[in-house]
Amino acid sequence: MRVFDRLVIGLNNLSVKGRRARAARAQVMVLLPACLQAADCKQDVAGDVANCRRCGRCKIGPLLDLCDRLGVAADIVKGGRAAVQLARQENIKALVAVACEKELRSGIIACLPKPVIAVVNKRPNGPCNETDVAIEEVGEAIKRLTKAPG
Ligand code: SF4
Numbered sequence: 001m002r003v004f005d006r007l008v009i010g011l012n013n014l015s016v017k018g019r020r021a022r023a024a025r026a027q028v029m030v031l032l033p034a035c036l037q038a039a040d041c042k043q044d045v046a047g048d049v050a051n052c053r054r055c056g057r058c059k060i061g062p063l064l065d066l067c068d069r070l071g072v073a074a075d076i077v078k079g080g081r082a083a084v085q086l087a088r089q090e091n092i093k094a095l096v097a098v099a100c101e102k103e104l105r106s107g108i109i110a111c112l113p114k115p116v117i118a119v120v121n122k123r124p125n126g127p128c129n130e131t132d133v134a135i136e137e138v139g140e141a142i143k144r145l146t147k148a149p150g
Pocket of ligand 1: 037038041042043045051052053054055056057058059060061062
């Protein structure tokens with residue numbers, strides 16, 4: 001199934017990039033999974049991203065710094081249903097989503113026709129536990145969705 005999920009994700013990302021989908025920075029949202037959080041961190045970052053102290057013990061802090069720098073909103077979600085609810089907000093026109101293959105595949109389909117660039121997480125500690133992601137890949141996806149035409 002993971003092969004099929006990766007195929008859907010790859011085709012989706014190619015299509016979004018190929019059609020040069022873009023939106024104003026204020027209309028782009030980055031959705032991050034709560035499993036990126038350090039397991040012993042007590043901050044309720046899924047309740048409010050502002051609760052992250054950006055201490056550097058997990059990737060959430062640097063990812064929030066990146067979103068601030070690039071002028072886009074970020075939210076941290078527990079599960080695909082919460083992510084889709086946020087993604088469907090009318091003022092959000094394009095998304096960068098970080099998750100596992102299965103969540104990304106179902107999220108992409110649930111959000112159609114909104115453009116979503118999907119970034120697959122890394123799971124060095126197994127699923128849903130202190131996951132990781134390549135920050136530069138997220139940054140590249142944000143820039144693709146927000147850069148001016150031309
Ligand atoms: S950067 Fe620090 S405060 Fe923020 S979620 Fe990670 S461990 Fe918690």
